Amino acid sequence: MRPRAFDEEQALDAAMRVFWEKGYEAASLTELTQRMDIRKPSLYATFGDKRELFERALKRYTERHAAYVEQVLEREDQTIPAFAGLLRDTAAGGSGGDPALGCLAVLTLDELGAAEPDLAAQALDHQLRLAALFRRKIEKGIGSGELSRELDAEASAGAVLVSLIGLTVMLKAKPPSAFIDAAIATTLTLLKEEKR
Amino acid sequence: MRPRAFDEEQALDAAMRVFWEKGYEAASLTELTQRMDIRKPSLYATFGDKRELFERALKRYTERHAAYVEQVLEREDQTIPAFAGLLRDTAAGGSGGDPALGCLAVLTLDELGAAEPDLAAQALDHQLRLAALFRRKIEKGIGSGELSRELDAEASAGAVLVSLIGLTVMLKAKPPSAFIDAAIATTLTLLKEEKR
DNA sequence: GCATTTACATACCGATCGGTACAAAACGAA
DNA sequence: TTCGTTTTGTACCGATCGGTATGTAAATGC
Secondary structure, three states, X not given: OOXXXXXXXXXXXXXXXXXXXXXXXOOOXXXXXHHHOOOHHHHHHHXXXXXXXXXXXXXXXXXXXXXXXXXXXXXXXXXXXXHHHHXXXXXXXXXXXXXXXXXXXXXXXXXXXXXXXXXHHHHHHHHHHHHHHHHHHHHHHHHHOOOOOOOOXXXXXXXXXXXXXXXXXXXXXXOOHHHHHHHHHHHHHHHOOOOO | OOOOOOOHHHHHHHHHHHHHHHOOOOOOHHHHHXXXXXXXXXXXXXXXXXXXXXXXXXXXXXXXXXXXXXXXXXXXXXXXXXXXXXXXXXXXXXXXXXHHXXXXXXXXXXXXXXXXXXXXXXHHHHHHHHHHHHHHHHHHHHHOOOOOOOOOHHHHHHHHXXXXXXXXXXXXXXXXXXXXXXXXXXXXXXXXXXXX
């Protein structure tokens, strides 16, 4: 049997990038095959139809993004500097290199929330997994004494996640950097101490 | 001359709703004309091409949404209850009636941020206008003594806006209501007092 | 060397996309 | 009524959409 002439992982990476840049609808088979450097029959034989390809690309994205977020959070031992790093890195382009790239999971929620509930659920799962990462980091901060013992780790994690999502959306256009900086700084105060 | 047989405002409302539900790409001329109850030549004669129609629909949306937000904020005299009302109303469906509808301006940022910078800028302007509304309401709360004089109204307004955006995105899928409730409650603590 | 199997590239499919040409129909002005 | 103007409905346009049929080239087992 003849072996395939392209690397499947590499092609999937290219597809992920196209979907990331354009979204599901606007990513045409023409552009996908060009950027993946394969022809349509190879694509369909290897990945199935466009929707299945997207599903795999999204899964790949969420895995990589979760790993990226986890790594950034672990770069700093202290909790607040860690989140400061995450938010600032995201505002500076994050794992994609361009602040206006945004997040594929967020785009999926937004673009396909109504038409493709399964894909939206997959994207939502990713966000909830990020929230769980956040929670663990916050709990670590509480345990070490850095953060107040009154802090609700679960709720704070959710609020920070929601802010991160909102931030990535705004970064799709070019908001004043003062706005972004202030929003980040204020979001971080969520971790500073518990008020009622 | 023959008068037009449809109401322009009413047709534009229908178009706005279609774009709101589907986004720019997925809103086909077929569905648009059906829901607007006009034929394509009438659409093109009245509104120009699809992009111009979208621009007018987006403008209409942002005006209405800003008015809605302002009204909700003014429903409560106190600042914190006012924002609590806004966030909870949004989580319950907001002006569109369905939590999963989301926000057309957010969707525009996300879907068209790269391909249509002008439309994205229009959507971003809307968000910044909301932030200005928030700021005024916060300043009022500071003036009345409800909120701490240490609070940075501008920065807090931005952070609340970012949270609102993130919230509407998450609501596109069906997140656990406990998650949403907690995120809202935690976001509100941003206004409770200034910490550094 | 040969048969088999798999992947490849080309060329094509019906459907739908956004957008228009055209002629009938409906009004206001005369 | 008749003319002139504008809107309307139908029917159509080329382009592109996602997806495939087909024939050929390439690699392996025998």
